[in-house]
Amino acid sequence: MTNPPSNEAVDWFVKLRSTEVSSGDRHAYEQWLLADESHQHDFDAIASEWSDLDNIDDWARSELAQINLNANLIHRRRKTLWTSGFASAAVLALAVILWPLMGQDSDLYQTDRAERREISLADGSRMHLNSASTVEVSFDAEVRKLVLKKGEGVFDVEHDSMRPFVVLAGKSKVIALGTRFSVYHISEDDIQVTVLDGRVAIVPIDQSVETAVKQFPQDISPVRKTSQNKQLNSLILEADQQVQLGAKGQISSLVEVRAVNEAAWIEGKLVFNNTPLREVVRELSRYTPGEILVDQNVPDHPVTGIIHIRSSETMLGLLSQVVPITPIKQSASLTVLHATTALRHRG
Numbered sequence: 188m189t190n191p192p193s194n195e196a197v198d199w200f201v202k203l204r205s206t207e208v209s210s211g212d213r214h215a216y217e218q219w220l221l222a223d224e225s226h227q228h229d230f231d232a233i234a235s236e237w238s239d240l241d242n243i244d245d246w247a248r249s250e251l252a253q254i255n256l257n258a259n260l261i262h263r264r265r266k267t268l269w270t271s272g273f274a275s276a277a278v279l280a281l282a283v284i285l286w287p288l289m290g291q292d293s294d295l296y297q298t299d300r301a302e303r304r305e306i307s308l309a310d311g312s313r314m315h316l317n318s319a320s321t322v323e324v325s326f327d328a329e330v331r332k333l334v335l336k337k338g339e340g341v342f343d344v345e346h347d348s349m350r351p352f353v354v355l356a357g358k359s360k361v362i363a364l365g366t367r368f369s370v371y372h373i374s375e376d377d378i379q380v381t382v383l384d385g386r387v388a389i390v391p392i393d394q395s396v397e398t399a400v401k402q403f404p405q406d407i408s409p410v411r412k413t414s415q416n417k418q419l420n421s422l423i424l425e426a427d428q429q430v431q432l433g434a435k436g437q438i439s440s441l442v443e444v445r446a447v448n449e450a451a452w453i454e455g456k457l458v459f460n461n462t463p464l465r466e467v468v469r470e471l472s473r474y475t476p477g478e479i480l481v482d483q484n485v486p487d488h489p490v491t492g493i494i495h496i497r498s499s500e501t502m503l504g505l506l507s508q509v510v511p512i513t514p515i516k517q518s519a520s521l522t523v524l525h526a527t528t529a530l531r532h533r534g
Contacts, residue, residue, distance in 0.1 A: 196229035293325035311345035358436035475499035477520040
């Protein structure tokens with residue numbers, strides 16, 4: 188019985204077939220070969236067996252090389268069997284449809300109220316989670332799927348033409364077309380999608396990604412005017428465009444925005460431009476441990492300016508310099524904004 192190749196030989200064979208192998212990796216490999224005569228023999232044995240797989244489709248061989256090779260060889264070593272076996276192990280892995288990859292578990296990422304996080308995903312993409320957000324991430328050989336259960340995320344997507352990057356929120360799928368975009372799960376009946384760079388496609392949640400991708404760009408056109416597209420639930424959204432999606436995934440509004448301002452919270456800033464006071468306060472409340480409410484007698488003053496995300500006292504202090512309101516702390520978890528003039532009259 189022939190001894191199986193070493194773990195190191197398997198690891199080096201997988202690494203050297205990777206598209207991300209560096210010159211430093213190749214130098215380390217040469218040093219590993221020189222360290223022991225048996226290393227070259229083990230490596231050649233793996234390469235020889237792998238060459239027998241030329242009749243397998245290129246995509247399958249590539250996936251097997253990168254994902255299943257190591258796992259299957261280790262599995263065979265545990266049984267102390269090699270025979271002619273590396274080719275058999277690879278074909279077996281193909282027959283069970285890349286089971287190690289397909290059985291991959293999902294990951295759940297969450298942020299608490301007033302917490303923000305940046306997360307590096309397995310494919311090299313980055314995800315910025317805003318306050319009180321929950322995202323479930325599951326990647327497989329065909330699709331990179333994220334389910335935004337609540338809150339808001341900005342997604343910097345690493346290009347991968349073989350695996351679409353899809354965010355599910357409400358009744359819609361948001362498919363990246365090489366881009367940077369945000370999805371805000373405001374409520375079950377209100378989803379907001381904003382494109383910072385590139386383009387995204389929005390399709391109904393029950394439409395398969397494969398079907399949607401085949402439509403690009405023939406059947407789904409970029410949206411230009413809200414009045415012409417209110418009844419659509421499929422569209423391509425471009426940079427500095429923002430849509431609101433309703434309970435059934437329908438487009439309820441489309442506006443042109445300065446998208447960089449919409450995602451300024453990543454840098455610890457909130458940008459407002461003639462924004463009604465109550466809307467501003469709702470945003471500020473996302474970054475404070477307690478609730479902030481506006482007294483019913485306070486007008487909905489327009490607010491323009493930049494507020495840095497700090498403590499609630501600091502942010503409300505700045506806001507009170509812009510509009511005539513006075514924050515009154517009702518309890519440890521509640522602050523109410525009263526009209527400054529009304530307080531003067533009480534005095």
